[in-house]
Amino acid sequence: MISTKYSPYITFSREAWAKLRFNTPLTLTQSEIQELQGMNEKLSMKEVEDIYLPLTRLLNLYIKASQQLHTVTDEFFGEKTRKVPYVIGVAGSVAVGKSTTSRILQSLLMRSPDHPKVELVTTDGFLYPNDVLNKNGLMEKKGFPESYNIKELITFLTNLKSGDTKVKAPVYSHLYYDIIPNTYQEVVQPDIVIIEGINVLQTPKNEDKTLPSVYVSDFFDLSIFVDADEKDIQQWYVDRFKLLKDTAFTKRESYFKRFADLSVVEAEKVATDIWNNINKKNLDLNIKPTKNRADIIVRKGKNHSVSNIKLRKI
Structure with missing residues (x-):
């Protein structure tokens, strides 16, 4: 454990962090872990x-x-009020492994002794539909803050934290690369909700200066940022693109079907261009600057394994 005087975080090496497991039981099997991991990740027991x-x-x-x-x-109030869900935000770059982290945490938390109800909601569902993005010239900025319907996301979180028994989130299809019309994920009386997305720690642009700023992270009880070297994230993105070229992209209904017949060399070039022109810019401008707003920073090494953990001091 490393605690520097002027840092807001305590840094744990992998070895020091592992010792803090104590007697927490492993409730996942290797086959279950394989189902939860990303397509180009090899997550070990x-x-x-x-x-x-x-x-x-x-x-x-x-x-x-x-x-x-x-x-x-x-x-204190002398009355019983409705308990609201504990909300955890998980942020980080495209391809860094946010979804895997979120799914593993959801599965482990659900298997806790009191068996809480844990929902996982991704902010992809709050992207504007493609027709809106095209109309406003934002298709090349999909994933940037302006491509999200932040007002709808804030409303969802407000209702969730107000104790509404049932709230609905729009659903996004990575196959169609678009919002699925009239389809919603119903979140009914959860104990814990994990909100996963690249934008969850970003601060919105407040056009009306007379209104107070409300951030997505204002609704979080705790936030986690999944971090790694940019060169490693880029390689993971390119590797994933090449895998998708031979799998999901081959489906007739896939938005990216045009990439299915690319050679390996061509696929690597296309993926690198997409990374440099879109994802790298978003990472540098909008995602990386939010890292130090997180309560926990999970730092990954080249092989996707975690090298250290930073925990914000209380």
Whole structure:
């Protein structure tokens, strides 16, 4: 454990972090882990044991403390109020492994002793539909802050944190590369909600200066940023693109079907161009600057395994 005087974080090496698992049981099998990992990730049992079990233990302790605070508040007011879900934000670049982190955490938290109901919502569903993006000249900026319907996302989170028993989130299809019309994910009385997306720690542009700024992260009880060297993330993106070229892109209904017949060399060039022209710019301008707003920073090495964890001091 490294705690520098002038840093807001305590930094744990992989080895030091792994020791904080204590007696937290591993409740996932190797086959279940394989189903949860990204298509170009090889997530081992040891990775789950060393990184995700201590993280789950910490989250459970935070959630328990939050529940105790809710009970104390009810006692102060002399009335019983509806408990609202504990909301965890997971941020990071395209291709860094946010989705895998979120799915692993969801599965482990669901298997906690009190078996909470854990929902995972991705902010992809709050992208504007392609026809709106095309109309406003934003298709080349898909994933940038301006391509999201932040007002709708804020409304969803407001309703969630207000204790609504059922809230709905739009659904996005990576196959069609678009919002699926009239299709929603229903979130019904969850105990924990994980909000995963590249934009969750970004601050919106407030056009009306007379209104107070409301950030997506204002609704989080805890936030996690998945981090890695940019050159590694780029390679993971290119590798994933080449895998998709031979799998999802070959489907007749795929938006990217035009890339299915590319050679390996051509696919690598196209993926690199997309990275440099879109994803790298978004990472540098809008995602990387939000890293130090997170409560926990999970730093990954070249082979996708986590090298260290930073935990914000309390």
